[in-house]
Amino acid sequence: MDTICVQQCTAKFNADFSLDAITWNIEPGQCWVILGANGSGKSALGALLAGEGEIQSGSLTGLPGRVSIVSLEAQAKLIQAERDKDDSDITDVVFAGTLVEEMLEESCVDPALLAKLVQRFNLTPLLTRSFRHLSTGETRKLMLVQALASHPELLILDEPFEGLDVRAVEILRECLVEQNRSTALLLILNRFDEIPDFVTHMALLHQGALVQQIAANDPPAVAQLAQLLHLQTSDIRIPEMETDVNVAALAPDQPLVEIRNARIAYGDNLVFEHLNWRIEPGQHWQLSGPNGSGKTCLLNLITGDNPQCYNNDIFVFGYQRGQGESIWDIKQHIGYVSSGLQWDYRVSVSVLNVILSGFYDSIGLYQTASDRQQEIARQWLGLLGMSQRAGASFQQLSFGDQRLLLIARAMVKHPPLLILDEPCLGLDDMNRQLVLALIEKVCAETDTTVVYVNHHATDRIEGIDHYLALDQRS
Amino acid sequence: MANYFNTLSLREQLAQLGKCEFMDPAAFSDGVSVLKGKKLVVIGCGSQGLNQGLNLRDSGLDVSYTLRDSAIKEQRQSWKNATDNGFTVGTYAELIPTADLVLNLTPDKQHTAVVTEVVPLMKKNACLAYSHGFNIVEEGMQIRDDITVIMVAPKCPGTEVREEYKRGFGVPTLIAVHEKNDPQGQGLAIAKAYAAGTGGHKAGVLMSSFIAEVKSDLMGEQTILCGMLQTGSLLCFDKMVAQGIAPGYASKLVQYGWETVTEALKYGGVTNMLDRLSNPAKIKAFDLAAELKDIMRPLYHKHMDDIMSGAFSSGMMQDWANDDVSLLGWRKETGESAFENATNTDEEIKEQEYFDHGILMVAMVKAGVELAYETMTAAGIKAESAYYESLHETPLIANTIARKKLFEMNSTISDTAEYGCYLYNHACLPLLADFMAGMNTDVIGHGLSLQDTGVDNQRLIEVNAALRSHSVEIIGQTLRGYMSAMKKIV
Numbered sequence A: 001m002d003t004i005c006v007q008q009c010t011a012k013f014n015a016d017f018s019l020d021a022i023t024w025n026i027e028p029g030q031c032w033v034i035l036g037a038n039g040s041g042k043s044a045l046g047a048l049l050a051g052e053g054e055i056q057s058g059s060l061t062g063l064p065g066r067v068s069i070v071s072l073e074a075q076a077k078l079i080q081a082e083r084d085k086d087d088s089d090i091t092d093v094v095f096a097g098t099l100v101e102e103m104l105e106e107s108c109v110d111p112a113l114l115a116k117l118v119q120r121f122n123l124t125p126l127l128t129r130s131f132r133h134l135s136t137g138e139t140r141k142l143m144l145v146q147a148l149a150s151h152p153e154l155l156i157l158d159e160p161f162e163g164l165d166v167r168a169v170e171i172l173r174e175c176l177v178e179q180n181r182s183t184a185l186l187l188i189l190n191r192f193d194e195i196p197d198f199v200t201h202m203a204l205l206h207q208g209a210l211v212q213q214i215a216a217n218d219p220p221a222v223a224q225l226a227q228l229l230h231l232q233t234s235d236i237r238i239p240e241m242e243t244d245v246n247v248a249a250l251a252p253d254q255p256l257v258e259i260r261n262a263r264i265a266y267g268d269n270l271v272f273e274h275l276n277w278r279i280e281p282g283q284h285w286q287l288s289g290p291n292g293s294g295k296t297c298l299l300n301l302i303t304g305d306n307p308q309c310y311n312n313d314i315f316v317f318g319y320q321r322g323q324g325e326s327i328w329d330i331k332q333h334i335g336y337v338s339s340g341l342q343w344d345y346r347v348s349v350s351v352l353n354v355i356l357s358g359f360y361d362s363i364g365l366y367q368t369a370s371d372r373q374q375e376i377a378r379q380w381l382g383l384l385g386m387s388q389r390a391g392a393s394f395q396q397l398s399f400g401d402q403r404l405l406l407i408a409r410a411m412v413k414h415p416p417l418l419i420l421d422e423p424c425l426g427l428d429d430m431n432r433q434l435v436l437a438l439i440e441k442v443c444a445e446t447d448t449t450v451v452y453v454n455h456h457a458t459d460r461i462e463g464i465d466h467y468l469a470l471d472q473r474s
Numbered sequence B: 001m002a003n004y005f006n007t008l009s010l011r012e013q014l015a016q017l018g019k020c021e022f023m024d025p026a027a028f029s030d031g032v033s034v035l036k037g038k039k040l041v042v043i044g045c046g047s048q049g050l051n052q053g054l055n056l057r058d059s060g061l062d063v064s065y066t067l068r069d070s071a072i073k074e075q076r077q078s079w080k081n082a083t084d085n086g087f088t089v090g091t092y093a094e095l096i097p098t099a100d101l102v103l104n105l106t107p108d109k110q111h112t113a114v115v116t117e118v119v120p121l122m123k124k125n126a127c128l129a130y131s132h133g134f135n136i137v138e139e140g141m142q143i144r145d146d147i148t149v150i151m152v153a154p155k156c157p158g159t160e161v162r163e164e165y166k167r168g169f170g171v172p173t174l175i176a177v178h179e180k181n182d183p184q185g186q187g188l189a190i191a192k193a194y195a196a197g198t199g200g201h202k203a204g205v206l207m208s209s210f211i212a213e214v215k216s217d218l219m220g221e222q223t224i225l226c227g228m229l230q231t232g233s234l235l236c237f238d239k240m241v242a243q244g245i246a247p248g249y250a251s252k253l254v255q256y257g258w259e260t261v262t263e264a265l266k267y268g269g270v271t272n273m274l275d276r277l278s279n280p281a282k283i284k285a286f287d288l289a290a291e292l293k294d295i296m297r298p299l300y301h302k303h304m305d306d307i308m309s310g311a312f313s314s315g316m317m318q319d320w321a322n323d324d325v326s327l328l329g330w331r332k333e334t335g336e337s338a339f340e341n342a343t344n345t346d347e348e349i350k351e352q353e354y355f356d357h358g359i360l361m362v363a364m365v366k367a368g369v370e371l372a373y374e375t376m377t378a379a380g381i382k383a384e385s386a387y388y389e390s391l392h393e394t395p396l397i398a399n400t401i402a403r404k405k406l407f408e409m410n411s412t413i414s415d416t417a418e419y420g421c422y423l424y425n426h427a428c429l430p431l432l433a434d435f436m437a438g439m440n441t442d443v444i445g446h447g448l449s450l451q452d453t454g455v456d457n458q459r460l461i462e463v464n465a466a467l468r469s470h471s472v473e474i475i476g477q478t479l480r481g482y483m484s485a486m487k488k489i490v
């Protein structure tokens, strides 16, 4: 590999975002970490080296032939590509989906290495499963294995540790240490505390410009960079709730949720069985478990998004499921955030309307919001620092900004039950702290009961004192 | 069985054809309550069956499925669709006698057989629902007098019906009551509750009649929707290749061009679609469309006449009885066309380029939409139905062509649409031969050259005014407005 030279390079990614006059050299064997807030352009910088973006001035030379990238955007694309293969709406043949092993074979250049990695990442049991039945974390592992097995000369990993369980993070770190000798490595990270010790250089992006480049063995410079990324989160106030709503009050002496002896299976594939869970009002829960243990399935039994909720004994918000209630009767009591929701939120809608849609539990906005609701939604925008962008298109925002908005959408109506399925996935340090602080305030100051799902042991939340852990599925 | 429409007096025919009004959302304030606690049994678990059923259940209704014995025994896809989603599945004998509402969501061609078998099992005073009225109107199916017969027809494919429901919205839906079978006067109330259960009431419901639905649906699908896009695809592709344009480019421009230009149609009607062109190109497209309309008008009239007289459906049913010989022959022909077999270039075509290089395609869509709409309204069909069956559905078929080209498009649309599409195609190709001989790559393939940017102001004002004042644009604006109280369109 030659030195990769980026010279005064300005590149356009969409109408609203460009990278601005980037000058940067990557030498063979170096390992860079790129830091920056959500929307700063750090993912764009990675994508630029993977051939995305329209270079408008300056130059980019010395790119090697084999470049691999793993990112949330690439993951979304992969999921979309698999969805596009599904023509069941017009052919009426239900699409079985591509198998994991087919997917791996398609892209493989080194079968021996691939086999080793599959074993190391414990993907063997998934090989014969359909790609689209993988959980978010499992999909991530698959992409990492694909990238590592392709002998890249430049390997770009955008938030590689996101959504991985603790064991998988360890394995990936080990692989990267080995990989590092022969490959230029570019890590794009949100969490300062995730920077591996083999990193040789750090860079900070701000509003599309590369504002800092430092060597990792320069402690004072590193400390300063960390400080730059840090945000004061002490002065947060949660916008009030709407008062005159006609959602029936819940009986305070009833559990919010009671699931008895639940079982979920797809064909012969058992996700879990004999599961019992009772959530009392005011009991905040943390739900954890390795990738694929069925966390999201379980939550979807509560929200009504999993059709198997009709075949289980589920009592929610005063309704025994399947007795004539509608899913909107259920959803009015829930605020919900997950990666799945973000992928489904693909309608053309403004930033403000995304928050307003939380009052109606809809994806997109189909009702006229009241003045009071508009006012509350604007307060939330203020809290997120997005007041200037109220009219902007949701789809044009960065992944992290979209996630913040969806969190506000979930909280806006002060729901009796707030379900946060890995809410910090894709967020930078500052926003992560903002969200965690918000959740703590919600637990402490409102009547909302929180169910919080995460992998990161460090994301402990003050106020959560009940834990449910799911096991690996058999 | 006699064609039901033909048994009516002219006065009754006109009254039925002219039925179609946009219902006030307040008419749905009772939601699904009429059907609460009632047993809904769906026959067939395909595209409409599965997705309507999922929505109805999520709206709090009691839904189960009945399938023909072979589907259950062989655990066919329809059986899997139902059981994987946790529904009860049973035979006709097990479930039909328990049903208060039977939803017939089998393919139209099977309706006579299915309904004949099922109705004797239905309990007294139960209700039978369709999502398309062909069986009642064209085949003249007679249903027992005590049974209420209604129609709830979502104007979108089944997956869309589900996706929009999950978003908290719905798809535009047409409802009707078969007046001959409304013994308790309950038909409308049941149809409204059913429409509300699928989410349709959020996107707008049209109150229509079986006859208006069938006649307008047939007309739309065989002319502008499938017929015009098929004919246009073949003509435009062949023209470009004959003029030396690389087949890979021609194929891509046509395959994705319809979808791109009709996306503009979906949001802002014919006007917006033409507004996407430069001024000289817009005038060109406008003039070409006028010429096309003059040439094709008699063909649109003939299709409408044959649909009204029943000649179309009896011809098609003869082909059904003859093992679909004509249909399958035509389908094979489509599969062998040069367009179908061309491989697309990898070269990117930008969104705007589809307009700039596809002026003739834009003109064809405009001509087809307006002719279908004008012909339907002249035959006594209301503007609202005519709009839905022409302009509104064009982007859906265009999307299918973008994904699958013509052969698959034809195999996936209904049998009636496919048969009608081929009839249109065979008549329209020779009809446009002379016109096409005069076309050049400036209107299809390359676009106007840059010297052409000047236009006459007076002429431009006339064209803009004519575009905006067409009746399909006026009704379109109103209906799109209903459906988008907020930002959401279509």
Ligand SMILES: NC(=O)c1ccc[n+]([C@@H]2O[C@H](COP(=O)([O-])OP(=O)(O)OC[C@H]3O[C@@H](n4cnc5c(N)ncnc54)[C@H](OP(=O)(O)O)[C@@H]3O)[C@@H](O)[C@H]2O)c1
Pocket: A092, B043, B044, B045, B046, B047, B048, B049, B067, B068, B071, B076, B077, B078, B079, B104, B105, B106, B107, B108, B110, B113, B114, B131, B132, B153, B154, B155, B156, B157, B158, B414
């Ligand atoms: N697709 C649309 O966009 C659309 C839109 C509006 C209205 N509609 C109307 O909805 C109705 C259903 O259409 P569809 O597109 O949903 O059909 P479809 O996807 O082809 O599904 C038909 C279902 O009926 C079953 N079936 C087929 N032949 C049968 C027979 N002889 N006896 C019993 N069951 C049979 C099939 O299952 P097995 O073969 O496994 O038995 C299948 O589950 C039609 O009236 C259509 O006009 C469709």
